[in-house]
Amino acid sequence: MKNTQNDATDLSAQIASKIRDSIVEGRLIVNERLPSEAELSEQFSVSRSTVREALKRLAAQSLIRTQRGAFGGAFVNKLSYQDAYSQNITTSTLLLSMNDINIDVACEARFALERSCVPLACARRTEEQLSVMRRELHRQTSPDLSDEEWCASDVAFHRSFVDCAQNPVLSYQLTGAVEAMQPLMNMITFTARSRAKIISHHAALITSLETQDIPLAERTLGELADYSMQLAAKVLAGVNSFLSAVSMDCSWCQSMAPTFIFKVVNPSERRLET
């Protein structure tokens, strides 16, 4: 478990890798202060800029935090659940959006994972969490909810379901799966009819928690998965017929299709926001 990065990379990556190993393997412990940038640049015999680039790499992974001023410096950061969540979500989202994952595979994974907390959730759900879920369910019945709002509520509902298991590690692992799914769900649940159907499943899910009915919960999740895949198949069929109808000599369109077909924007808008 040494030297995560090989040589042949640039110095800042090598240095970052060494320090990272020191943290992961416990030679540097939480809240311990690293040597100052000047000292590190001496230790590693590189310039201060190179050290700084290495430290920025670590900061990007929330492995260290920095503090300015006297008695400041770089400190080993205690990775919070919040940091871990957002890293997990970013990674999962990009993994799904960049690897043109089959939507069925994604749905299958999502509901399989959610299924894993059914027994715990049924056993431990609190009244508070149930009321969160009821509130989201009620929001979802509002017909003037935008697609984005509807999906955000869907995510909140499922996160709350996961949280019912009262296991933070489980919640952490599932957060990525649930959140990363949002853009996909966004694509497939945009008709009133599909919303209504999903809402009825959500209601059943709440009931199963209330009555601690494990089989009902598992069955409902399975139905939700199946229905999601049906919707996806229907949408994809529409997309494919659209794609075969339009000219496909635009390489950008090709690379975006079919996953992001609904996100296509005017190419002139594709620039960095400064």
Added chain:
Amino acid sequence: MKNTQNDATDLSAQIASKIRDSIVEGRLIVNERLPSEAELSEQFSVSRSTVREALKRLAAQSLIRTQRGAFGGAFVNKLSYQDAYSQNITTSTLLLSMNDINIDVACEARFALERSCVPLACARRTEEQLSVMRRELHRQTSPDLSDEEWCASDVAFHRSFVDCAQNPVLSYQLTGAVEAMQPLMNMITFTARSRAKIISHHAALITSLETQDIPLAERTLGELADYSMQLAAKVLAGVNSFLSAVSMDCSWCQSMAPTFIFKVVNPSERRLET
């Protein structure tokens, strides 16, 4: 979903955040080239060093890759499963080791997650995967396996089990959970007797896959979880009595205990490897 980082942070973090948003939201697509460092420093009105620090942050998250030379530059990176795996593992491992997670919570989460792939694994397991699992099981019976080797084999076994579900998204999400557990398992499964017991559960798991016996698989995973927790409780009891016996005025020892009690090294060894 804008401006992941607020102001009040340094420029390189702000710039990294803007570019990251552009990638996540699809304004920059895979393999697209970013402007050169010089151009970016003009666009954002900062120096080249600041831009470079921002780019290093993104590189640390595998969001971009850089290439030297003419027609080189920074390119939006297609996040591979491999990259996503290792990021997930690093994050999960640190989360567990830094937040003195209750070991029961961790075990519970791990086996709940593995349980989620039981139906799929039973339905789809291939002969190839079964033979991997049998091979690892056989390795585990060798009494001269070191603790590290034994745990590595344990991880390989469980990863293979997860892979039986033939769902890459599921495998990705579970990788973190299984791998991050390794140090914990390392702490608790070091006697011959506990190894033997775990081996028998592993054998049952293989049988359940061979015969596609879902209830047996679920039951076995539950027993494995229970047994892990029993072992952990026994070990922790020993650790606690040890801790109460030694002087606790060393803040470093306190911060390491009890999770890393087996990792305690001579303080003189706690330095960066240069």
Added chain:
DNA sequence: GAAATTTAAATGTCAGACTTTTAATTGTCT
């Protein structure tokens, strides 16, 4: 036409200066 050379555009690295922040220290007043 193929091989060798040149060239230009990038990133990678370095050195040094200056700015800003921050906490400890020191000094002053009541």
Added chain:
DNA sequence: AGACAATTAAAAGTCTGACATTTAAATTTC
């Protein structure tokens, strides 16, 4: 003595400009 203000020093943050290295395209040479 204690509270408040000014000083100071250490450290990260930023900028500038230079040079090294890499790389692919363009050019030259044979």
